[in-house]
Amino acid sequence: VDKTHEQKALARQQQLTKPPGSLGQLENLAVKIASLQASEIPDLTHVHITVYAADHGVMAEGVSAFPQSVTAAMVRNFANGGAAISVLAQELMAKLDVINVGTVEALEEILGVLDKRIDAGTANFCQSSAMTEQQCQQALLIGRDNVFSDIENTQLYIAGEMGIGNTTAATALASVLLACDPTDLVGPGTGLDQQGVQHKLNVIRRALEQHTTQLDKDALTVLQTLGGFEIAAMAGAYLTCAKQGIPVLIDGFISTVAALIAEKIQASCKDWFIYSHQSAEPGHQVVLGALNAEPLLKLDMRLGEGSGAAVAVPLLRQACLLHNGMATFEQANISKGDK
Amino acid sequence: VDKTHEQKALARQQQLTKPPGSLGQLENLAVKIASLQASEIPDLTHVHITVYAADHGVMAEGVSAFPQSVTAAMVRNFANGGAAISVLAQELMAKLDVINVGTVEALEEILGVLDKRIDAGTANFCQSSAMTEQQCQQALLIGRDNVFSDIENTQLYIAGEMGIGNTTAATALASVLLACDPTDLVGPGTGLDQQGVQHKLNVIRRALEQHTTQLDKDALTVLQTLGGFEIAAMAGAYLTCAKQGIPVLIDGFISTVAALIAEKIQASCKDWFIYSHQSAEPGHQVVLGALNAEPLLKLDMRLGEGSGAAVAVPLLRQACLLHNGMATFEQANISKGDK
Numbered sequence: 001v002d003k004t005h006e007q008k009a010l011a012r013q014q015q016l017t018k019p020p021g022s023l024g025q026l027e028n029l030a031v032k033i034a035s036l037q038a039s040e041i042p043d044l045t046h047v048h049i050t051v052y053a054a055d056h057g058v059m060a061e062g063v064s065a066f067p068q069s070v071t072a073a074m075v076r077n078f079a080n081g082g083a084a085i086s087v088l089a090q091e092l093m094a095k096l097d098v099i100n101v102g103t104v105e106a107l108e109e110i111l112g113v114l115d116k117r118i119d120a121g122t123a124n125f126c127q128s129s130a131m132t133e134q135q136c137q138q139a140l141l142i143g144r145d146n147v148f149s150d151i152e153n154t155q156l157y158i159a160g161e162m163g164i165g166n167t168t169a170a171t172a173l174a175s176v177l178l179a180c181d182p183t184d185l186v187g188p189g190t191g192l193d194q195q196g197v198q199h200k201l202n203v204i205r206r207a208l209e210q211h212t213t214q215l216d217k218d219a220l221t222v223l224q225t226l227g228g229f230e231i232a233a234m235a236g237a238y239l240t241c242a243k244q245g246i247p248v249l250i251d252g253f254i255s256t257v258a259a260l261i262a263e264k265i266q267a268s269c270k271d272w273f274i275y276s277h278q279s280a281e282p283g284h285q286v287v288l289g290a291l292n293a294e295p296l297l298k299l300d301m302r303l304g305e306g307s308g309a310a311v312a313v314p315l316l317r318q319a320c321l322l323h324n325g326m327a328t329f330e331q332a333n334i335s336k337g338d339k
Numbered sequence: 340v341d342k343t344h345e346q347k348a349l350a351r352q353q354q355l356t357k358p359p360g361s362l363g364q365l366e367n368l369a370v371k372i373a374s375l376q377a378s379e380i381p382d383l384t385h386v387h388i389t390v391y392a393a394d395h396g397v398m399a400e401g402v403s404a405f406p407q408s409v410t411a412a413m414v415r416n417f418a419n420g421g422a423a424i425s426v427l428a429q430e431l432m433a434k435l436d437v438i439n440v441g442t443v444e445a446l447e448e449i450l451g452v453l454d455k456r457i458d459a460g461t462a463n464f465c466q467s468s469a470m471t472e473q474q475c476q477q478a479l480l481i482g483r484d485n486v487f488s489d490i491e492n493t494q495l496y497i498a499g500e501m502g503i504g505n506t507t508a509a510t511a512l513a514s515v516l517l518a519c520d521p522t523d524l525v526g527p528g529t530g531l532d533q534q535g536v537q538h539k540l541n542v543i544r545r546a547l548e549q550h551t552t553q554l555d556k557d558a559l560t561v562l563q564t565l566g567g568f569e570i571a572a573m574a575g576a577y578l579t580c581a582k583q584g585i586p587v588l589i590d591g592f593i594s595t596v597a598a599l600i601a602e603k604i605q606a607s608c609k610d611w612f613i614y615s616h617q618s619a620e621p622g623h624q625v626v627l628g629a630l631n632a633e634p635l636l637k638l639d640m641r642l643g644e645g646s647g648a649a650v651a652v653p654l655l656r657q658a659c660l661l662h663n664g665m666a667t668f669e670q671a672n673i674s675k676g677d678k
Contacts, residue, residue, distance in 0.1 A: 017413070017416050017422055017423075018422075018423055019529035019530045020530065022529065022530075022641045022642040023640055023642060023646070024619060024641065025638040025640075026640065066674075067674055069674060073671060073672065073673040074356070074671075074673070080671070081664075081666075082665055082666025082670060084355075084362065084661055084665055087661050088657060091657065091660055190358035191358050191359065296638070297636070299364040299365060300360075300364055301361065301362055301363040301364075302363065303357050303358065303361040303362060311654065314653035314654075314657075315650065318649075318653075321427075321430055322423055322426050325426040326423055326426055327416055327420075327422070331421060332416045332419070332421050333412065334409060335406055335408065335409065
């Protein structure tokens with residue numbers, strides 16, 4: 001992260017025709033993006049959004065309000081332009097990739113979907129590790145490769161996810177990585193009732209007991225044991241963005257858990273993450289807190305797909321436009337006041 | 340407000356390819372705008388933003404961190420495209436009007452500024468009423484006329500303000516209209532230090548004691564006694580929008596106090612108001628609470644000019660686009676789940 005450009009951007013913010021600090025978080029955003037891009041003219045015209053879709057073996061335990069077939073159906077919907085992220089990406093003129101990293105059933109060839117299916121969903125982590133070591137590496141590389149696929153054009157990267165059952169995996173992962181009780185994190189996901197949430201909690205507890213030894217190891221092993229293909233792919237993408245100097249806009253609960261994994265693997269990558277929103281899923285607030293993340297929006301969204309991040313993109317763009325386009329006091333011939 | 344379209348929009352939200360409720364406040368926004376526009380396709384392409392600028396006699400008491408000349412300088416800056424609201428309005432492809440309702444000095448003719456100067460600023464409300472009854476009516480009509488000036492094209496109206504000293508006027512107004520102690524509302528405005536805030540509080544207390552009899556009367560009399568030309572113009576615009584069926588996006592503290600005045604004059608207009616953000620000015624939260632308003636953003640902005648409302652426009656537009664553009668479960672051939 002470039003301290004010279006950070007200082008220049010801070011100095012410019014003090015010169016713009018407004019009371020210092022009066023654009024609040026928009027000022028911080030502009031300074032942060034200027035510093036991450038090492039540019040005096042921060043610019044987020046080119047946004048790369050990738051939705052990673054995969055199924056979860058733990059669905060055998062009945063942990064979601066939706067049937068597993070919805071994952072594949074939504075992959076088609078992303079490609080057809082009917083999903084929330086499709087609508088938002090089009091509006092933002094963002095590049096939208098959809099990657100099948102592991103739906104239960106193999107899908108027909110779909111225009112606009114990259115078939116990188118690792119397996120027929122992960123294994124049920126109540127019985128064995130969700131992924132083999134090789135599968136986990138494969139998923140991380142899919143994320144890495146996706147970042148590289150358009151790296152020259154990407155000014156901001158967003159990873160979204162789709163995977164029926166994946167709040168169960170994310171909750172289990174965060175419980176282990178934050179060393180907290182799953183009760184503090186577990187929530188309704190796409191719409192479980194109270195009884196469903198209790199069952200989900202029991203399933204997670206069983207998995208944590210099952211894998212005690214494995215879960216005492218490094219973050220990568222924890223990811224392999226409890227994660228999903230899409231979560232690993234997101235973590236791989238995040239790590240690559242940080243290494244390659246591309247700012248990342250983090251989405252909701254699943255996305256934040258993937259960011260947590262990335263930070264556990266490589267602490268310095270946190271500098272590259274901007275947290276877009278706090279979702280309605282109760283665990284999200286806890287994980288954001290642990291990461292010292294200050295999300296921009298709190299709109300009770302809980303959809304995933306990268307939708308919350310996409311909704312925040314205009315704020316980031318406005319922050320840049322104001323930074324670049326406003327007149328300075330000198331240009332406007334205005335006295336700066338006399339506090 | 341159209342209940343049929345509200346019901347239709349609610350039903351559509353349940354059919355879109357997402358877990359019900361998962362778009363959070365964006366769903367409420369889409370339903371609200373559909374209902375206000377009595378349309379199945381809510382649309383906010385055409386936004387009309389008007390900045391009302393005026394000076395305040397109470398500046399004789401030394402209540403701001405900035406000199407009074409800044410009001411006029413900023414009027415020029417609005418028109419020249421260098422101010423925050425100019426940059427934002429351009430990005431939103433919004434119509435931007437700038438109206439001088441009463442700077443201390445008469446201004447040269449400025450391209451892009453409507454000269455509707457009522458007087459050389461208001462009177463110092465520590466000595467007399469800020470406005471005469473006629474001046475207050477004149478200001479209300481300026482707002483009304485501005486709404487009518489482009490009413491066929493306006494799908495959303497935003498009023499912004501510029502007036503050095505106007506948080507003092509707004510704080511005094513809100514204290515009276517909410518019957519609360521000014522201590523609970525007073526804040527730094529554009530950047531007073533603690534001592535400055537204490538002095539501002541004393542000035543407001545003096546004004547409230549000075550006008551005890553007047554301030555016991557209706558909201559219009561309170562407005563005339565303590566308000567500013569720009570605040571009255573905003574209230575006039577808000578009342579007209581509500582009467583003419585145009586949704587209004589309310590900006591920050593001053594703007595919310597103008598909305599409070601409009602609601603006190605005509606309670607039913609509250610249906611037409613959407614609150615964009617909660618500013619850093621401490622009184623804003625109190626006034627929003629009294630209005631049962633739930634602001635969309637909380638970004639510590641405190642600039643005025645309509646800037647906070649402008650920053651929230653993309654959220655409203657995204658809410659509409661998602662409502663109109665997402666596929667239904669039936670269209671995407673997706674099972675709705677089996678809670």
